[in-house]
Amino acid sequence: MTKMAGLFRPKKLDLSGFTNTRLIRDHNKRMAFEQTEPERQALRYMIRNTSLPGRVRAQAQLQLSQMHAYTRPTQIKNRCVESGTARSVFRDFRINRYQFRMQALAGELPGVKKASW
Amino acid sequence: MAQSRILDLVKTQCRIFSLNFNPQRLRLGNKVLRQRLRGPALAAWYPKKTVSFRDLQNTYKPLGLTTFDEAEDDREEAIQIAKLRGKGRPKKKRTAAESRSAKKKK
Numbered sequence: 001m002t003k004m005a006g007l008f009r010p011k012k013l014d015l016s017g018f019t020n021t022r023l024i025r026d027h028n029k030r031m032a033f034e035q036t037e038p039e040r041q042a043l044r045y046m047i048r049n050t051s052l053p054g055r056v057r058a059q060a061q062l063q064l065s066q067m068h069a070y071t072r073p074t075q076i077k078n079r080c081v082e083s084g085t086a087r088s089v090f091r092d093f094r095i096n097r098y099q100f101r102m103q104a105l106a107g108e109l110p111g112v113k114k115a116s117w
Numbered sequence: 118m119a120q121s122r123i124l125d126l127v128k129t130q131c132r133i134f135s136l137n138f139n140p141q142r143l144r145l146g147n148k149v150l151r152q153r154l155r156g157p158a159l160a161a162w163y164p165k166k167t168v169s170f171r172d173l174q175n176t177y178k179p180l181g182l183t184t185f186d187e188a189e190d191d192r193e194e195a196i197q198i199a200k201l202r203g204k205g206r207p208k209k210k211r212t213a214a215e216s217r218s219a220k221k222k223k
Binding site: 016034084 | 129143144145146147148149150152154157159162164165166167169184193
């Protein structure tokens with residue numbers, strides 16, 4: 001049985017600003033994770049609870065491992081909101097180092113100042 | 118102090134602060150239940166869709182107001198120019214037979 005990633009693709013894009021395929025894919029993964037997080041946590045609880053019968057725990061393990069890859073939090077990667085780049089993204093600003101430099105030099109980031117001593 | 122008294126104290130403490138009383142230190146997986154949900158924070162990473170010019174157009178057109186989208190106008194003009202130069206988009210192939218005959222031509 002193949003599980004299609006298209007299940008998690010919304011009919012209409014609910015993003016503004018820069019978009020490319022990889023950014024949209026990452027957004028879809030985030031949405032999928034948000035939807036299935038309670039279910040994942042319930043399964044994780046069952047797996048870790050040693051007072052439950054072994055069979056139940058094994059079933060929970062199987063069910064968790066068979067969930068779609070898009071519902072896994074490790075699939076989520078912070079991407080630059082301005083350019084979609086996945087590398088060297090500042091978490092506080094959500095943009096990568098190059099965009100950060102350009103915007104900081106242009107004075108678009110409040111409180112950011114070029115160091116000099 | 119007696120062991121049982123300490124256990125009673127811990128039990129009361131757990132009841133008051135709604136903690137899990139587990140003197141045998143069994144692995145009950147309660148740490149998973151204690152975790153906060155990360156989904157909403159992760160899902161809010163990318164900026165959500167806001168009101169676009171097209172939305173305004175859709176709301177004000179039925180009221181009889183005229184709107185002018187300069188970027189859209191420029192785009193349509195460029196398409197017209199491209200068509201005149203014979204550089205427009207190819208006709209959409211609606212059926213399988215049409216698309217096959219288009220491939221054969223080459």
